[in-house]
Amino acid sequence: MRGRPMARVKYYRALNRALHEEMARDDRVILLGEDVGASGGIFAQTRGLYETFGPARVRDTPIAENGFVSAAVGAAMTGLRPVVEVGFEDFLTCCMDPLVNQAAKLRYMLGGQVSVPMLLYTFGGGGVNAGPQHSQSLAAWFAHVPGLKVVMPATPRDVLGLVKSGIRDDNPVLCLLSKKLIGSTGEVTGEGDDTLVPLGAADIARQGRDATLVALGQMRAPALAAADLLAAGGIDVEVIDPRSASPLDMVCIAASVRRTGRLAVVQEAHAPCSLAAEIVAAIAEAGIALRATPRRITPPFAPSPFAPQLERAFLPDAERIASTLRDMVAA
Amino acid sequence: MRGRPMARVKYYRALNRALHEEMARDDRVILLGEDVGASGGIFAQTRGLYETFGPARVRDTPIAENGFVSAAVGAAMTGLRPVVEVGFEDFLTCCMDPLVNQAAKLRYMLGGQVSVPMLLYTFGGGGVNAGPQHSQSLAAWFAHVPGLKVVMPATPRDVLGLVKSGIRDDNPVLCLLSKKLIGSTGEVTGEGDDTLVPLGAADIARQGRDATLVALGQMRAPALAAADLLAAGGIDVEVIDPRSASPLDMVCIAASVRRTGRLAVVQEAHAPCSLAAEIVAAIAEAGIALRATPRRITPPFAPSPFAPQLERAFLPDAERIASTLRDMVAA
């Protein structure tokens, strides 16, 4: 930020700015989704785009995720760079085929004749009492699939930088945003600065010596809060936000674990076959000597409950993260 | 087993027998799917069912995976025990919502008012040059989701026993069969014997001292072949076929790894966020001391290619498995 003026903005405004900037920069960028048009979006995330870029490039779709994501793929194959909104991450169940069997594979299976430059963003995760069908975090599914890239920005800066980079990337990129963070604020470079965050690069959110705590998506904030709690007790935790789930920056994570000798991963997704599993497995395979057994901090293996008390117990929080790390350091 | 007569049958005939037996046993069991009816199925897997159980219970569907899997869920909530065929595992992309947002969650999110007793079987995996959209192995997606059970039978006995158990289970069960093994043969108990294999119980396919090799689904056969190759060189490998991907029998696997001190997992699915990642991570978390770093043996991170030469290089085979284990034992 090399001295440029910074601004404090909301998470959803960073998305809005990224869309504005990229649509202004490149007229091949179009936006499709339910209520992205004149209404400005259910979280006001697309406000102003319709007025600025018009009905051809900013298009309300009917409720047809399979069809409009497939359409985005077809458009991406033929000269456009579509951005697609799917309101809630849980609804990605409705467009798995165009994502996994089309977007991810077309370049490979058509012999490199096409690329599929598109970005799909969606709001996921828990913490707002939205219940079992509106709270999921499904990044692991997509990180399992070659041909896709997956990002999970947890700060306004990373929303801005990753959405912009994702739109410019020539591959299908899924941007898994956090509902809970929509109204959160953070520093970004001032308007006019072309802020990019590279895909596949982790962010060391806090440096530390005693343990590496990898925090996925919106777990970044409770992880940092846990690190503060732990620091008060003399435990110095390094917090890494991978930012991209695929490609995953294992170089950064492994280097940290080599330094600290301890690894915990916190995520709001379920444990089995998850990114936490991937990170723990990759460290084990790398043969890095650990001073404590690695830990995954995840919800129990149950759907996301609606009741606030239950959801609080469901999601990892700073206290639970801190106590896990205390145990690890004590072990 | 207990002295009963055994028969050698083909993999797909074991499926057929399981369906016949369960439909005869319980008239709440119905069968839905594309071409499961009078035609007897594209692999002859449903032959005779239509004639025996009639058009009400054996029903050809149109090509509408989302709709007919959702219908199966609705039927399962209201007194039937549907079995659903989805021809190829790759097409599960078309019915993720009824599986993940409905079948898996309804019991929980309706407060326990319903159960969703259904079994969905499908043919997956590679080795038959079926190309990028007809060769995938997606078990990890479903093992990530609470509320589902997932089985991956690799022998006729396990097809028979797991399909029968799965139909009787009161939960939604996904049975991920192997296309490549359709015509393979194996021993099963004679007709009339009610062969059940419990969900969630691994099978130690071969006992060994030097390393634990976990082989998922159709990797069982190359894993056993690799064990034979290794035995010739004096390396004694324990081969475990988990049979169920969810629940996963980590008790069996961990006990084996404690004995052998080495762990490799072979699967035809991609590495990131997979069952292999899960197993390696769970062993690391269990703090079991290892004599070698654990290894995942998987395809490269690319879609399944069509060309036979490429697909052979893509899928793990006995030679590659054996050489990985040789390295581990030498390390």
Next chain:
Amino acid sequence: MAASSSVAPERALALYRTMCEIRAFEQAAVKGYRDGHLPGFIHVSLGQEACAAGACGALVEGDLITSTHRGHGHCLAKGADPGRMLAELYARADGYAKGRGGSMHIADVAAGVLGANGIVGQSMGLGIGAALSLQVRGQPNCVVAFFGEGASGTGIAHEAMNMAALWNLGIVFFCESNRYAELSPYDTHVSVPDVAGRAAAYGFTGVVVDGEDVMAVHAAVAEAAARARAGGGPSLIEAKTYRWHGHYEGDPQTYKPEAERRNDEGLDPIARFARGAAALGLDPARLEGAREEAEARIAAALAWAGSLQSPPAAALTEDVYAGQAHGAG
């Protein structure tokens, strides 16, 4: 409508009472939400009461419904208990979903309510499954699958209607065409003037009905349901109505024309019924009595729900699998 005048006054009064219950229930829910007592988010059907009351009022014991994210009215009209519904909205242990589901997942399976659902369109897939179940089990009942004009654009709407026709299922697809889907109007979603016309694409009957007129809705569903129960197969009913409130409570509704937001048309199915009640043999006093009964029932439900406990911690992991130690089944 000829059919409506053949309905006994008691029947008509019951439909009115149901509408009043839905109105009172949702007004209470809206107030609870505004006052910060209800967590999560809620979608109310204020203004659409004639649809739920008319449709479910035409059903008999053993008939089933599948509902949507906007399902309070459907559930109440089909016989769900308002106390347990409010308990669910308030995230209490005695809620229908034990506090785990919330507004979008209310079900009363014993009453034939297979559940509201948060995924647009799935009510139709689940609905044909229930109808298939009735058919296979030889039950002489039918299913009503509620959906919206927005849902009519989903693939599963088509898949379900095609299968219902192919299999001659006893189902009524009931489209509450309430002018909006989320923040966008009908013609963002549907390329033809009437969703009902699409029934022809499947070879069954489709009718448009005035969704502000409970008697008309009732008559149309009674006819379709009778046909469905008698093996006459599926039909589609589109009730034209109007969603008074926003998509979710708190929605600023800037996308609605001012006159519509003010309801200048004066649409109100309850007032509409009252205006025509004399012709049905009902005097104002009986209406007033029914309304008071309805409001008292909801007030009592609300008081009860407010007094209940939060779910115990164990509820978090119960009922994930049937056959679990703590599972209910």
Next chain:
Amino acid sequence: MAASSSVAPERALALYRTMCEIRAFEQAAVKGYRDGHLPGFIHVSLGQEACAAGACGALVEGDLITSTHRGHGHCLAKGADPGRMLAELYARADGYAKGRGGSMHIADVAAGVLGANGIVGQSMGLGIGAALSLQVRGQPNCVVAFFGEGASGTGIAHEAMNMAALWNLGIVFFCESNRYAELSPYDTHVSVPDVAGRAAAYGFTGVVVDGEDVMAVHAAVAEAAARARAGGGPSLIEAKTYRWHGHYEGDPQTYKPEAERRNDEGLDPIARFARGAAALGLDPARLEGAREEAEARIAAALAWAGSLQSPPAAALTEDVYAGQAHGAG
């Protein structure tokens, strides 16, 4: 059909030649498969040549098509090279997909062929996307999305047709209604006599055309394509035809009635054309010449494809991501 007689003899002859190429191509593929030279599985469109030839023959440079698992004819007719297609079927490095895709993934993007596809229905979603792209970029072209009557039952068929209508996209939905989807007949899949009738559900034109008559197909698509290019929006054409072979090569087809399996009706779009050729101003010698040219072209393509190398090991991991070290883009 009036329109067909207005076509110049050269044009008609070209359609005939295309049909002969498709026929020869697929006969060669079938033979290669039976002889064990082609890996995987293939779906041929023998008997349906008039659909591909007639439809693609009505297209111009810049028009695009999306195809299905049964796409050889579509690709050839739109201008893909039979040599590179056969190379793909034979899993050679010079195949359109570098041997990574096979029969179901043949594309020639430069020729406007956006690809065959193994997922039933996706041709329609991808197709509207291509049409959207043309519209946004202001290109005066159109898209033809091929699909089958089986595919008409998929949710995405509905979603795509609804969106095409809502957005007035320049697309022709071309349904090859070939009596079977996999192993089951039309009426397992479609609840009404004609898929074409479903166009009314979206508010655009739907016509049934004799899919055995290449001139009729050509005329119908020419009209629909011209409308689409001129901003007149989508249309649906259903060509009634017959799939001579099984679903996949090797399919024993026990589900077909004996008489149909023998093709007692004598359906054959190539012979049919020949019978009417004189009226189009074409004498038998010209037909014969065209057929020989077509067969020679395919024979040469086959010889070339057979001589090629298998893909190098590196092909396994190339082109997974654009911008990869070894990526083509």
